[in-house]
Every structure is written in C-alpha cells, then in structure tokens.
Amino acid sequence: MFLSEQCAKQQIVMFAKSIFERGLTSGASANMSVRIEDAWVMTPTNTCFGFLKADELSVVALDGSLMSGLPPSKEFRLHKAMYDKRPNDRCIIHLHSTYATALSCLPAANNSNVVPTYTPYLTMRLGPIAMVPYFAP
Structure with a gap:
C-alpha cells in the first residue's frame, strides 16, 4: 500500500529530523x-535533514521528471536504480553517518x-566486510 503524497512528505520531514537530531548525519x-x-x-539536492520543509520536497515522476518542489537530490539516479531493482521497496534512506565516516578514516x-564481529549474527548474516581503496568521485 502506498502513502499519499502529503503523508510521505510528513514522514520524510519527521524521520529526517530524528536522524539529524541523533547525530547520525x-x-x-x-x-x-x-x-x-x-x-x-x-x-531536494543540497538540503540538510534537520531543516526540511514539506512543501519544498521534490516530487519526481517514475520517468525521473520533476513534478513539483525543488530539484531532487543529485543521488536520484541511485534511488531510481534501487527502486527499479526492488519494486516492492517503499523507502530509501542514504546517508554518510558521522560515526561511519569517522570509522572509515581509521586504519584497519x-x-x-574491517568490521569487528560484535555478535555471531553479524558474521552469519554479512560475512566479512572488506574495505576498498579510496577513489575520487
């Protein structure tokens, strides 16, 4: 079941603010x-999770065209590729958390x-997690 546009906007603003206030991005x-x-x-592109306004959020058609609001995140194509591959998914959150970014700067x-095995479940579920060298975007 899909959310209405207005409900989706309210949910994005609420969860984004929560993520921001907890220092996760x-x-x-x-x-x-x-x-x-x-x-x-x-x-929208170049916006902060802590200060989103529902009426400025981007509404983007399935073909990628902007229907209303500000221009969408420059990561739109990443989201579209994920939705195309997993059509039953309803939400994508992509962030570079403060803690994950800091952890990635430490030598392994x-x-x-590179990720310590805190629980057997982590290892069973994910297996080893490798680090790739840095490449410029």
Missing part, C-alpha cells in the same frame, strides 16, 4: 525518498574484514 550528506503510487517524494588491521 550532518549538513547535506544524506537523502531520502518514499515511493508513492505514481512517483517518489524525495529530499585487516582490509579484507
């Missing part, structure tokens, strides 16, 4: 989208398995 380093029946509601003891 800062600045304009995150984006979110919610699939509605015939479009996506998405955070083993580049083929």
Whole structure:
C-alpha cells in the first residue's frame, strides 16, 4: 500500500529530523525518498535533514521528471536504480553517518574484514566486510 503524497512528505520531514537530531548525519550528506503510487517524494539536492520543509520536497515522476518542489537530490539516479531493482521497496534512506565516516578514516588491521564481529549474527548474516581503496568521485 502506498502513502499519499502529503503523508510521505510528513514522514520524510519527521524521520529526517530524528536522524539529524541523533547525530547520525550532518549538513547535506544524506537523502531520502518514499515511493508513492505514481512517483517518489524525495529530499531536494543540497538540503540538510534537520531543516526540511514539506512543501519544498521534490516530487519526481517514475520517468525521473520533476513534478513539483525543488530539484531532487543529485543521488536520484541511485534511488531510481534501487527502486527499479526492488519494486516492492517503499523507502530509501542514504546517508554518510558521522560515526561511519569517522570509522572509515581509521586504519584497519585487516582490509579484507574491517568490521569487528560484535555478535555471531553479524558474521552469519554479512560475512566479512572488506574495505576498498579510496577513489575520487
């Protein structure tokens, strides 16, 4: 079941603010989208999760054209590719959390398995998580 456009906008603003206030992202380093029946509601490009306004959110048609609001996140194509691959998904949150970014700057003891095994479930579910070298965008 799809949310209405207005409900999707309210949900994005509410959850984005919560993510921002908990310090899980800062600045304009995150984006979110919610699939509605015939479009996506998405955070606009260069916006901060802590200061979103529902009426400025982007509404983007399934073909990628802007229907209303500010221009969508520059990560729109990433969201579209995920929705195309997983059509039953209804929301995507993409962020560069403060803590994950800081962790990624630390030297790893083993580049083929950089995340410590805090629980057996993590290892069973994900297996080893490797680090790739930095590449400029």
